[in-house]
Amino acid sequence: MTKLVFLGTGGGRFSTIYQIRATGGLYLMDGVNMHIDPGPSAAHQMHCVDLDPAKTDAVLVSHCHPDHYTDAEVMIEGMSRGGLKKRGTLLASRSVLEGSQLHGPAISNYHRSLLDRIEMASPGGSTEIDGVKVRFTSTRHSDPTGVGFSIETRDGLVSYVSDTELDERVAREQEGSRLLILPLTRPWGARIPNHLCTEDALEFVKAVKPEMAILTHFGAKLIHAGAEKQASMIEKGTGVRTVAAHDLMSVQLGKVIRIHRSGS
Template sequence: MADAFATITQRRMTGGLRIDGLDGKNIHIDPGPGALVRTYQFGLNPLKLDAVLVSHSHTDHYSDAEVLIEAMTRGMTRRKGSLMGSKSVIEGYKQFGPCISKYHLSKPDVSVLNPDKTAKLDNIKIKGTKTVHGDPTAVGFNLKTKDFSISYTSDTEYFEGLYKYHEGADVLVASVIRPKNERIRGHMCTEDFITLVNEVSPKFAIMTHLGMKMLMNDAKGEANIVKEKTGVNTVAAFDGMKINLSNFVSRQKTLYE
């Protein structure tokens, strides 16, 4: 995923991320522009989705959500799958959203997630996590099974106590838009992520939603700095990145970025 300028220029693909095989479920998170096309490009099947998760009402996170809902529900012919998202995405909040039409809300199970509110996808617990972002209802997601947890910060600036929402995560995925200590409102920079990784102590960390400055200033090098300062294996996401998570769970899970 990428910031607004990277989205407009498509300097970085904006299809979001997909988790396949998590306790037998396939989940697409934050399907921005091109999510459907990229799904097919990287050999995945949108008809096999079990859930669509949308963190907030900014276009680069939700624009392909409705078409993925149509795929998940077999062209809106079946009551199937789950849709989980922030209040702005599902219901609308002030000038934000709603982002999903009443028609597309009619087939999946729908859950509005607030910080610390938990919904279930069979045996997977999905908890909303707090953010500080332009959309005041925006959430991240913590997905937890019996023996594995993956946490996604979505877009947020660093704040005291952020780590509490992601504690226990085996894999931490975070939007890190700027390099070094170049902070902007509503987003994290590399220095913020170093602090968060040290606090959460995941087994593996992924930097995504990389902004133009990050992309032009050696994102891989920034990830290496995080690794050096935290001791946690850290990577910067790239288009089409596929990570096998079998090192962190008892059976194979796969995350696509």
């Protein structure tokens, strides 16, 4: 059974600076263990739910903003057993690996040397991690080299969209998702460039029609407005079950999708 743990549900500058919600990323276990977007607090959050970084097989970094990458080197040290064993895979955007305009690079040569495999994630591409296919999807964001990750788990397609504006092509690339994980930064009526607000997320969910949508990456204003309230607006407008994630919430994908509110 595929299992996911939300190690953080905050996103954007102020949520991250003040840790109003944690920003540790998403952990996916499907025979292979993947840590997606380990931002600030990832190591601490792993400790809180007894997840062992030494058992992670791959670190995936969608783009080069601090709420997505700052704990990546720590997690690479974990995968490589403190640097004693060359081990693990890193999949990351061009900005994270090589640098792009104002962004990155974000992984030191030392940490690169600890890894077994490093692959650049570009939209339209794909790869496999121990037999699990990962597709790289497009985003429209202030890091133009950013990607989303669509993972073909044994329990269906799980799509982690990553930071983006509402865009027809981005939505189209998530088609067939059983679980759609959407970054909702702003509440209803408070759109800013490069991110989704609630009315945009509603259109996104309507276009993809997943079995379930899970919202995460909440900005400070959205947290103040109430994440559950935004989720119920989306659910009402789309007919798709929509959940506002909580820190350390876990999800089990079997015949049905089960949500556990906290802990593993």
